[in-house]
Amino acid sequence: MNTWEQAYEKWNSFQNLDLSLKKDLDNLRDDKKVLEDAFYKELTFGTGGMRGILGPGINRMNIYTIRKAVNGLANYLKVNCVNVNDRGVVVSYDSRYMSQEFAIETAKVLGSYGIKTYIFNELHPTPVLSFAVRYLGAVAGVMITASHNPPEYNGFKVYNEDGGQIVPDEATEIISFIEQTESELTVPFIEQGELENKDLLNWIGSEIDNAYLEQLKQLSKLKKEELEKDKVLSIVFTPLHGTSYDLVLKGLEQLSFPNVHVVEEQAKPDPEFSTVESPNPEEHQAFTLAIEKGKKVDADILIGTDPDADRLGVAVKDSDQSYQVLTGNQLGTLLLDYILSHSDQALLTNARMLKTIVTTELGRAVATHYGAKTIDTLTGFKYIGEKIRQFDSTGETFIFGYEESYGYLISSFARDKDAVQAAMMACEMAYFWKEQGKTLLEALDILYAKHGYFLEGMSSLTLKGKEGSAKIALIMEDVRKNPLTEVAGLKIEKMEDYATGNRTIFGDSTDQEKMDLPNENAIKFILEKNSWVCLRPSGTEPKIKCYYGVCEASKIESQERLALLKEAMDQVINRTIQHS
Template structure:
């Protein structure tokens, strides 16, 4: 390890991280040194993400420069006109993000690759938009999204405007590995500009994204927007300016931003974990909504690619909608408002099945992918046709994309679409709750939940145990179909086997005789098993929604308890 540390210190351009590493050496902090040099931050389809600090297993200037070198070399080797088409780069409000983005630009321009760089912080979906807008070969956003303050990340888009998928991830990773043993070339950004290799994306580009969303037919429902009030938080991220502008453009005059969380601040002083899904993260925007009696309490995560909402109840309190509920509401709304031929919708294997039923009722086309928005948008591009253009996709983790202006999740367009849906319902004397109940009464109440089981490092594969002894029943419900994504097989209870058209993945999906579903997959980042559950409860004319919800909750509790016991037993 001494050799590796010496090699690192000789290459690290940042005196701050060199000093940090020297301090660890001098204090003989072997545990910390081993953790930082045990491996390297792995580059994958999500790019890089990790804690900021010294060493190859951290986010820092050297890791960024090596990563950018590998990305540039891969682009030049695989895309014939990559240098001319260039790379769009943006960054969030975390302390190191701007410097990391400038490092990336210095490396790419040194390789002769044109760079379009945002002048200041930018929402992640705006960079994805920029890749298509400029016809660039790739895009990079320096962001750790909704991770805690200690983190940063390096997210890569391909030339189609979507996040990278295989084989590009492994191809870039191979070039990065080579870059760790090469001398790194950087070009001063002022020189890059003089040589015509660096173009600064000023306010006019931000306005181009804004105009593109304003001109989208899917975001042009201006039914009495002034009648709806909403509170909004950017959660110390980069979304406030654009969110407020888009809502104003759409005619929403009653918008109340949480002042304390409006400006970018990568230390996130008012939230322990800047993820709208985390307990307490929405407290300030709900308090703002209560102060004004607002209909909605809305949030973007810090890079504005996710959208969360709490809706006022009859009692005047605010209840968070799940990602599935928002996805179902938006999917239903868009399918009933889209132009003929724009009817392709999709979601992931762990999201609610209800969107499939809604699409079927609307005679629309539906697709399903592995988890991750990279799959939703790349598959959407493959599946769409002139007769079935892409409309909408979502994943249960608060990610939504409305139309094809952005080929990634976009919390800003989702915010506008949801506000417009709410306003249209209000003009009819209806609420979001009324609409959800109407959908449930037509298609059934779909309830979804997720639980994780911590595993001991090195524990035997649960998936392989389940494949060796396939369950015939789960919680007293017969297994009718088992989908094994590792073998790409759909196995029916009668022994019939069909192929599955999804990339191989260590996932098992059990479809039960009462339409319940259980999905089991190992986490890709830590030793735990993720289990996703779905129960379906039909609602009769005599039923109240509350009774159906209670039955669904009871069925869910029973399913989770018995399934978890079977895995742990």
């Protein structure tokens, strides 16, 4: 009997198996391929938590894989934190299937260890969970979400006592405790009623929201009289069936934006995300209804958040009066420029802008222009949160953080990317530029004229299942064993292998130096003529991603260079797959 079959039989013969999962398992009895995928390995707990397809099996999201993860987390907290029981853990959840159930399961396991849990009484954004951990002085936070993944997914994200996503060292230790759990099917727990009777389960009402909104109001760069007057800016907003509806509307109201039009078809939570192909503001199709609404009301700006409200997409009018969706790099750099240009210049020498290794270099150019220093982190906002935590002891000042995948943080009262913060600042920025007689696209052109035409792109290849994981590993292995010497005719000046932490510098002689970054399975090639490419497997999806960046004198030249880089890297990946 194969290992997956043994795992399946263990579940199938478990007498107390949850009835709905038992029914699902019975329906899959004759589908060996699906059963193997559900049981051939345990669902991976990565650096931020775990994410997967809902259903029965050890490689699926269900109450048993949740209980096992929480069991490991509880033991980790007992060893590494003080006053764990009294400080407790904060739990939030989004609009997905089983989200609230998984939140309660988290409390049921924590309660068996005597650890108090705070759960929001309704779905809430991820950044508010981050804020709540700090506000309540909790030892950790848990967010039940799969972000913008398809409807069949859900996830379990863990936050440390600083309100940031757990980083690799923390994750490694939590994983070791998870692995010590004998069986996911027999993890101890306490029923909800008993938890509430013992004050081990506390429901969060409006207090956190009110405190968060007060912090949100402090973000504004406008003078008091300007802040309080009604602003002539037409806004269309869609929460894409997720968690941001109330807080975005209240935040815009307190910043005196009265002209806000909600995409009503997408206003209510919907685990099927039935009006979009993907509830991801990175995908332009997610703005289809918002664009229709924008044309009807002659909106200046369209804003859309993903289901757990940690990513923001923005669209604005172009010269043809059509709506153009800004890339994450473009919006992030515009926000950075607006913030720095409205900050006390004397304070910027100590200011630090944080971006990831695959985020546009235009941000560095803008920060340098204002006298702020740029620090690169690995991909993932957890690393930006970790840096902010370090600033608490070094005395450096966090000014802004962003990543190309539509994640932004303006103020560190939250320690994860925050679409609600970003929505407020994007609308204020659009209002500022409208008062100058310009759109955000025209503001972007000013930056390009000043710093160069930076352009970025990303392509991804989805390789699902056991075979797909093996192919992704093979691609990365091949690139390391047979390193590139040029890409699309451009010589490689440096190769940064984040798995080893080594930077190789090519020239008359080849030199190596260590990078001050954690290890991650990614490789970046810095090319001549201000170009670069980076190859990286996704940490949350069965994908391998390739990122590109160029800077030429014009848009056309940059587009042509970018296309050549993409074609060359596609050939590298396809060649490896064909030979496997």
